[in-house]
Amino acid sequence: QVQxxxxxxxxxxxxxxxxxxxxxxxxxxxxxxxxxxxxxxHPGKGLEWIxxxxxxxxxxxxxxxxxxxxxxxxxxKNQFSLKLSSVTAADTAVYYCARATLDSxxxxxxxxxxxxxxxxx
Amino acid sequence: xxxLTQDPAVSVALGQTVRITCQGDSLRSYYASWYxxxxxxxxxxxxxxxxxxxxxxxxxxxxxxxxxxxxxxxTGAQAEDEADYYCNSRDSSGNHLYVFGTGTKVTVL
Numbered sequence: 001q002v003q004x005x006x007x008x009x010x011x012x013x014x015x016x017x018x019x020x021x022x023x024x025x026x027x028x029x030x031x032x033x034x035x036x037x038x039x040x041x042h043p044g045k046g047l048e049w050i051x052x053x054x055x056x057x058x059x060x061x062x063x064x065x066x067x068x069x070x071x072x073x074x075x076x077k078n079q080f081s082l083k084l085s086s087v088t089a090a091d092t093a094v095y096y097c098a099r100a101t102l103d104s105x106x107x108x109x110x111x112x113x114x115x116x117x118x119x120x121x
Numbered sequence: 122x123x124x125l126t127q128d129p130a131v132s133v134a135l136g137q138t139v140r141i142t143c144q145g146d147s148l149r150s151y152y153a154s155w156y157x158x159x160x161x162x163x164x165x166x167x168x169x170x171x172x173x174x175x176x177x178x179x180x181x182x183x184x185x186x187x188x189x190x191x192x193x194x195x196t197g198a199q200a201e202d203e204a205d206y207y208c209n210s211r212d213s214s215g216n217h218l219y220v221f222g223t224g225t226k227v228t229v230l
Contacts, residue, residue: 047156047164047207049219060217096163106211106219107154107169114163 002027004097004112012091012119018084022097022112029055029075035100036080037108038071040093048093052100053080087119123147123212125222132228133198141193141225143208151210153191155184158205158224167206168193195227203229 008020022036029036037052051061053071061069070083084091094116098108125145133139143153152171156164166175168184181196191210195202208222 046224047209047221049221052217062218101169103170105152105154105170105173107166108156108164108209109166109169109175111163111165 002099002110004099004110006095006097006112006115008115008117010116010118012087012117013121014088014119015086018082018087018091018095018117018119020082020095020097020115020117021079022081024078024080029073029078029080031055033102035060035102035106036071036073037098037100038082039096039098039108039111041096041114042090042093050082050084050095089119091117092119093117123210123214123220125153125208125210125220127206127208127222127225129223130226130228132230133195134230135200136197138194138196139198139227141195141206141208141227143191143193143222144189145210145220145222146189147210147213147220148186148189148191150213152186153184153208153210153222155182155191155193156207156209157202158207159203164207198227198229200229203227 003025005023012018035052038050053059068085073080094114096114097112099110155168158164167182172184183194206225212218
């Protein structure tokens with residue numbers, strides 16, 4: 001079965017760029033049929049969709065973060081990545097990668113375990 | 122962007138039925154998906170589309186929708202159903218924009 005695993009630094013300094021990678025196993029990003037997503041959850045709070053990418057490289061971002069977000073895909077490694085620039089303490093959160101279906105439901109059907117990122121000097 | 126509003130907390134006696142609601146304008150156009158999240162764990166999809174359950178989700182979970190309100194019903198709640206539940210849908214303003222509900226803490230008594 002398809003599994004997702006986030007990786008990256010757990011601590012980022014203010015004003016720097018947060019970089020995370022999601023490795024997909026048990027299935028190929030290149031096969032299409034899904035959007036590959038990033039979602040975050042501030043401590044004790046709800047979920048926030050950051051954006052997603054299709055295997056072709058088409059990206060869609062939450063307008064509230066669009067100026068700072070870049071999502072990319074490396075089909076050769078079966079990975080996709082998140083970069084969030086100019087971070088502040090408000091970007092401290094658990095970051096999840098997730099798979100979104102292409103059908104009308106657009107449900108996030110598979111999630112990674114999440115990785116906590118703290119923004120602090 | 123749209124908002125999805127949920128009651129902060131509900132409780133249910135073991136074996137009884139509980140309904141969790143989610144309200145928002147986007148639900149007039151799109152079905153909600155529902156996620157269960159236990160402490161320290163990632164969310165798990167429990168309902169999507171009109172009323173579909175992913176493989177492995179017990180049939181005590183069901184979904185419905187009317188107007189601007191989507192509902193998740195747990196019929197015969199079990200102790201392991203105690204968790205936070207979030208609804209989610211596409212935003213009414215765009216095809217590639219998603220919103221999540223504020224979350225409901227379900228306590229099984």
